[in-house]
Amino acid sequence: MSIASDLPRVVPPVDTKAGVNSTMLAIDGIHCAACVQRIERTLAQDPDVVSARVNFTTRRLALAWRGSPARAADYIERLDDMGFTARPFDVGVLNSADASNDRKLLRAMAVAGFAAGNVMWLAISVWAGVFADMGPATKALMQWMQALIALPAIAYSGMTFFTAAWNAVRRGHVNMDVPISIGIILAAAMSVVQTVIGADDVYYDAAISLVFLLLVGRYLDQRARGRAREAAAHLLSLAVTEVTRLTDDGRAELVAIEAVRPGDHLLVAAGGRLPVDGVVFAGRSAIDTSTLTGESVPATVGVGDQVFAGTINTGNPLTIEARAIGGDTVLAEIVRCMEAAEQGRARYVVLADRLARLYAPVVHSLAAITFVGWWLWPMSAPWTEALLHAVAVLIITCPCALAIAVPAVQVASSGRLFRRGILLKNATALERLATVNTIIFDKTGTLTEGRPELVENKALPGAALDLASGLAAASRHPLAQALRRARPDAPTLAGVIEFPGDGLEATLDGRMIRLGRRGFAAPEAAEFDDGDGEMWLAGFGPAPLRLAFRDRARVDAARVVAELSKRYRLVLLSGDRPAAVAQLAESVGIPEWRAAQRPAEKVAVIEALKAEGARVLMVGDGINDAPSLAAADASMAPSAAADISRTAADVLFQGAGLSAVPATLSVARRSQILVRENLGISLLYNVTLVPLAVLGMVTPLLAAVAMSVSSLTVILNALRLGRAGREDFNRGDAA
Amino acid sequence: MTIMIYLLPIALLLGLGGLAAFFWAMKSGQFDDLEGDAQRILFDDEDQVPGRQG
Numbered sequence: 001m002s003i004a005s006d007l008p009r010v011v012p013p014v015d016t017k018a019g020v021n022s023t024m025l026a027i028d029g030i031h032c033a034a035c036v037q038r039i040e041r042t043l044a045q046d047p048d049v050v051s052a053r054v055n056f057t058t059r060r061l062a063l064a065w066r067g068s069p070a071r072a073a074d075y076i077e078r079l080d081d082m083g084f085t086a087r088p089f090d091v092g093v094l095n096s097a098d099a100s101n102d103r104k105l106l107r108a109m110a111v112a113g114f115a116a117g118n119v120m121w122l123a124i125s126v127w128a129g130v131f132a133d134m135g136p137a138t139k140a141l142m143q144w145m146q147a148l149i150a151l152p153a154i155a156y157s158g159m160t161f162f163t164a165a166w167n168a169v170r171r172g173h174v175n176m177d178v179p180i181s182i183g184i185i186l187a188a189a190m191s192v193v194q195t196v197i198g199a200d201d202v203y204y205d206a207a208i209s210l211v212f213l214l215l216v217g218r219y220l221d222q223r224a225r226g227r228a229r230e231a232a233a234h235l236l237s238l239a240v241t242e243v244t245r246l247t248d249d250g251r252a253e254l255v256a257i258e259a260v261r262p263g264d265h266l267l268v269a270a271g272g273r274l275p276v277d278g279v280v281f282a283g284r285s286a287i288d289t290s291t292l293t294g295e296s297v298p299a300t301v302g303v304g305d306q307v308f309a310g311t312i313n314t315g316n317p318l319t320i321e322a323r324a325i326g327g328d329t330v331l332a333e334i335v336r337c338m339e340a341a342e343q344g345r346a347r348y349v350v351l352a353d354r355l356a357r358l359y360a361p362v363v364h365s366l367a368a369i370t371f372v373g374w375w376l377w378p379m380s381a382p383w384t385e386a387l388l389h390a391v392a393v394l395i396i397t398c399p400c401a402l403a404i405a406v407p408a409v410q411v412a413s414s415g416r417l418f419r420r421g422i423l424l425k426n427a428t429a430l431e432r433l434a435t436v437n438t439i440i441f442d443k444t445g446t447l448t449e450g451r452p453e454l455v456e457n458k459a460l461p462g463a464a465l466d467l468a469s470g471l472a473a474a475s476r477h478p479l480a481q482a483l484r485r486a487r488p489d490a491p492t493l494a495g496v497i498e499f500p501g502d503g504l505e506a507t508l509d510g511r512m513i514r515l516g517r518r519g520f521a522a523p524e525a526a527e528f529d530d531g532d533g534e535m536w537l538a539g540f541g542p543a544p545l546r547l548a549f550r551d552r553a554r555v556d557a558a559r560v561v562a563e564l565s566k567r568y569r570l571v572l573l574s575g576d577r578p579a580a581v582a583q584l585a586e587s588v589g590i591p592e593w594r595a596a597q598r599p600a601e602k603v604a605v606i607e608a609l610k611a612e613g614a615r616v617l618m619v620g621d622g623i624n625d626a627p628s629l630a631a632a633d634a635s636m637a638p639s640a641a642a643d644i645s646r647t648a649a650d651v652l653f654q655g656a657g658l659s660a661v662p663a664t665l666s667v668a669r670r671s672q673i674l675v676r677e678n679l680g681i682s683l684l685y686n687v688t689l690v691p692l693a694v695l696g697m698v699t700p701l702l703a704a705v706a707m708s709v710s711s712l713t714v715i716l717n718a719l720r721l722g723r724a725g726r727e728d729f730n731r732g733d734a735a
Numbered sequence: 736m737t738i739m740i741y742l743l744p745i746a747l748l749l750g751l752g753g754l755a756a757f758f759w760a761m762k763s764g765q766f767d768d769l770e771g772d773a774q775r776i777l778f779d780d781e782d783q784v785p786g787r788q789g
Contacts, residue, residue, distance in 0.1 A: 034776030056771030106761060114754045118747060138739070145743060 014069040020050055023072055024062040028074070030059050035084070042082060043075065061086065062077040077387035079355045095612025105219045112212040116205070122146045123205035127701050136198070143202055144196045150204035150665070154188050157555045158211050160218065176356040176403050181361055198371030201388070203395060206703045210400050213711045221407035221427075233319040243275045245269075246319065260322055268318045270476060273310065277324035277331075280305045284501025285315030286477055290444045291488060291622040291642045292330065297452060297477050297533035300501050300517065310623045310642065314478045316500045334599050334623055334644070350428050355679065356399075363397045370694045374480040389696040395703055396693040401682035401710040406675055408718035413671040416725050421654035422664055423639070429650035431675075432634040434667035435615045438608065439564060440628070443584055446448045446638065447557050447658070450621070452479055452533050452549035454486035462505070464540045466490035468547060471504045471515045471544045479535050480504070480515075481550050513539035519677030522546075528710070530579055551580070558588045564665075565589070569614070573602050575624050602628040621645055621659060636661060663725040670724035684711040 014021045022524065036054045039061065043052035047251035048071070050064040063075060077088040087361070126142050127445050165177035170210055187207040240264045244267040245255050257275050260266065265281055269681065276285075286298035289311045298314050301307055307320055309329040324330075333531060373379060374386035414424045424430065441447050454465075469487035472480035474496035478585055493513075496506045503516010514521040514537070521536040522544030528534060533549035564570060572593035574581045606628055609616050618625070618632035621641035629635035629648040637649035646652055653660030689706055692698050760766065 033771070033777065035772060036774070037778050054771065055768040056774060103761070107758070109762075110754060110757050116752055118750050141739070149747070220761045342783075 014072055016069055019066055020064050021066070021069045021072070022062065025061045025063060025076070025079075025086040025573075027054065027059050027061050027079065028087070029083055030054065030056070036345075038082065039079065039084065042078065051077075102219075102222060105160065105215065107213065108160060109215040109219050109627050111153050111207060112157035112215050115149050115157075116209040116212040119146045119150045119205045119208050122149075122201075123700070123704070131706060140195075140198060146202065146204040147192060147195055150208045151188060151192070153208055154184060154211055154634075157208075157215060158184050159645075160269050161211075161214065174357060174360045176355065176359075176399055179360050179394075179397065179399055180210075180214065180403060180556070182364075187395045189396075190388070190391045190395075198201055201700055203700050206395060206700060206707055209704065210398060211708060213400055213708070214403055217404035217407045220411040223411075224483050260325055262325060264322045266320050266322060268313045268320060270313060270315060270317055273312050274307055274320065276309050276318040276320075276322045277329045278322045279306060279489075280307060281321040282319040283316055285313055285318050286479075286501075288312040288314045288478065290450060292624055293622075295444070295576050297551075302501050315476065316538055323345060327642070331623060333646075334626060350406075350431055351675065351679070352402075355402070359399060363394070365456065366694065367393045368395070368688065373694070374696065385696075389693070392696070392698045392703075393690065393693040394522075396689050396698055396706070397683065397686055398707075399686075400707055401685060401714045402679065404711055405678035405714050405718075408715045409671050409674045409678060411724075412674075412718045412721055413667050416721055417651075417664060420660065420663060420725060421639075422660050423652040423654075424650070425652060426650040429634060430668045430671050432650070433665060434567070434616065434672035436617040436634055436668075437664065438569045438571065438609055438614040439617045439619065440571045440609075440632065441590070442618075442622060442625045442628075443572060443576055443581055444551060445621040445641070446619055446625075447584060447588060448551040448553050449656075450551065452482045452642075453549040453552045454482050455532060455550050457548065458544060461540075464537060464545055465547075467513065467540055468492075468510075468515050468535070468537045471496055471506055471513065474498060475504055479533055482549055483535070483547065508539075509567050511539050513537070532580075550583075553584060554656065554658055556657040556659055560662060561588045561590055563662050568617075568656050568665075571605075573597050573605060573628070575599075575602075575622075599627050601626045603631045606631045617665075619658075667721065667725035670721055674720065675717055678717055681708055681713055681717060 009317045014023045016022075027039070030039075033722065040052050040053055043049050043063065045717045046065070048065045049064060052061065052063050054061050063072075065071060065075070078084045080458045122142050126139055129142075158181070161177045161181050163177070165181040168175045169710050170176060179183045184207050187203040187210075191202040191204050191207070191509070194200070231407065233278060242254050243257055244252050245260065246252055246265040246267060260276060266278070267422065268277065270285075271490065280301050280303050284300070287301050287307055289308070291307055292311050296349055301318075306323075307318075307534045308331065309324075310331040365432045370393045371386050371390035374389050375383050380385075382533075410430065413430055415614060417424055428456060436639060444450055463577050465487050467490070469483050469490035470493040472483040473490075473492040475481075475498055493506045496504050498504050498733070499516070499520065501517075502520040505512065505514050507513070515535060518525055518527070518534070518536050521538040525536060525544050525546070528546065528548075530548070535549070537547060537548045538544040554569045561570060568593065570590050572585050572594070574584075574595055575597055578595035580592055585591070585593040597605070602625070606616050606618065609635070616632040616634075618628045618635045619630055619637070620626075620635070621638050623642045623644055625637075626642070626644045629637060629645055632652075635649045636651040636653060637645045639652045641649070641652075651664055652659075653664070661687045685706065689698070689702075692702075
């Protein structure tokens with residue numbers, strides 16, 4: 001990979017212990033287990049390498065070697081040669097909160113599972129003993145054993161819920177954890193009292209299995225979201241943070257981006273991303289500005305031309321003079337615009353939380369009514385008995401199924417999407433996606449492949465194309481490479497001279513052949529303006545020939561658009577020129593389009609649509625789309641999108657097609673139906689059992705059975721995703 | 736019923752053994768790369784035949 005090896009050599013943080021250095025690298029480009037094997041084998045051949053092990057799940061390489069710590073850069077280079085981009089990785093940042101939380105939950109779940117199992121067999125023998133001839137001493141032993149196992153386990157495993165509930169109460173609001181904690185603590189406390197006085201009604205099994213089931217739900221939820229977050233963090237770690245600066249005496253030095261000052265001269269390698277806004281100081285090249293402007297044809301720049309941070313140098317190495325750094329760049333302006341747009345979305349409250357706000361007060365007043373009803377009027381029982389019944393109400397209404405209802409669906413849906421290469425980054429995304437009725441597409445890189453391809457033209461002789469392709473083989477210019485892709489088998493020409501920014505020249509049979517921009521190859525030809533990129537070939541025939549290049553729509557774009565337009569209003573918003581946008585809109589079948597939209601204008605269009613009552617999904621990839629991604633009700637971006645767009649989007653999708661969009665929407669809609677069903681089921685269970693509890697007819701056995709059955713029903717219901725997201729209309733074979 | 740005096744602790748110890756084994760597995764990284772380890776058994780053995788790499 002020549003592009004990667006042109007990048008500055010990055011030195012990873014190396015940890016040296018007893019002569020062995022170790023480091024962690026994030027590897028881009030691992031697709032299958034064979035890649036893992038290739039990397040490990042190749043590195044292991046080096047006699048100094050102690051161990052090289054790739055974690056296929058996280059796509060990270062743990063590398064240990066003897067000798068100089070600086071050799072890390074050699075290994076990175078070797079991986080580059082094999083086609084993998086390796087980047088150092090700050091282990092500290094990533095292993096922080098998430099991973100330790102993960103482990104804590106898993107440990108709590110294991111302890112709760114162990115205790116629930118053991119308490120359950122003791123409890124079952126007591127229930128069975130009621131019908132047989134179990135003596136009071138044996139029963140007391142069984143109850144004390146249960147207490148001995150359950151109480152420490154509840155104290156340890158339930159801490160997750162207790163702290164969350166305490167934090168909520170201290171800040172003056174109520175979440176699901178509050179009724180859960182009250183239910184668990186009261187069930188345990190009442191059981192202890194019952195055990196001490198030798199009564200029958202102990203709820204240890206209900207309390208601990210409640211903790212266990214809730215922890216399973218919470219762990220799965222955390223796991224599914226953590227996986228997507230980790231994948232996103234991995235993508236972000238690939239961003240370049242160091243640049244090559246030229247010193248006054250002409251040496252190149254590697255500095256952190258923060259150290260760059262206006263006036264510095266920076267070297268931007270071919271394939272590199274521009275780190276700052278500035279002007280070209282030396283060199284000529286083609287700059288891909290599509291992520292910033294949406295323009296699909298690379299712009300040619302020369303000395304004195306202005307260039308912007310975030311764009312990509314696709315041609316030759318450039319030296320640029322920095323003008324605006326960090327917060328002053330156009331890129332930073334877009335980031336601020338995005339952050340402002342994001343404020344609105346943070347206020348979204350998920351359905352489950354809205355329910356929790358209603359649930360707790362209702363349940364707690366029911367318990368109070370039960371207590372007063374049994375104690376004072378109409379039952380006039382002793383206060384101890386009244387308290388017993390009130391606590392039974394709280395145990396029965398402990399929202400176990402309710403707390404699992406949403407995570408169970410979330411896990412099933414995000415798992416289904418994950419297998420299709422769709423990462424759900426945001427927990428509330430499914431709920432927001434399900435309400436969408438308008439979809440806005442970006443053009444370059446979203447509906448299209450984001451790279452120019454040769455436009456088929458029957459009028460062009462095949463021999464001319466072969467000749468042009470033979471010349472183009474000598475250049476890395478994007479249009480030359482597109483030509484090469486169109487005619488890969490054409491024989492290459494020898495002695496080709498490249499004039500950077502102009503074109504290529506060669507001599508064949510005494511004729512001079514030129515391929516390049518109009519001013520270079522065909523200065524007397526008439527100008528075309530159809531929005532396409534162009535190259536001219538001179539020296540093949542009497543007149544120069546024009547080769548047109550266009551950014552092609554993704555293969556399944558038209559099919560996906562046709563599918564989506566049945567249900568949604570579709571809009572195409574692009575920063576590209578009207579001619580190019582109109583052409584694409586017609587070819588994929590979107591009637592509504594706007595061209596030449598700046599980032600702020602895109603946001604304005606979205607805000608206007610939202611004001612009309614539309615619920616907007618934005619699908620985009622460029623830096624210029626980031627503010628719109630943040631402003632829309634929900635957003636999706638391809639995983640090849642600019643870093644900032646990946647950060648802003650709710651959902652990232654991998655792969656060449658757009659089929660992820662209908663798949664995600666169909667899973668989202670189906671999941672919201674399931675969430676509502678699940679909430680209904682758990683409320684139904686409460687509505688049925690609460691009257692029994694109020695009347696004092698609930699036994700520990702009934703509580704245990706009802707609790708597990710309702711939780712299992714909810715989990716099983718979540719698995720009924722059906723075919724959502726599995727539709728194969730976009731596979732290409734079944735359309 | 737005196738047999739329970741032995742049976743109860745035995746059952747609990749067995750359970751605790753399982754719990755300890757789980758904690759050990761978690762600590763020693765057995766769950767770190769479920770996907771990779773599933774594929775790893777399909778790799779050929781480490782016979783470094785020249786020219787087979789890459």
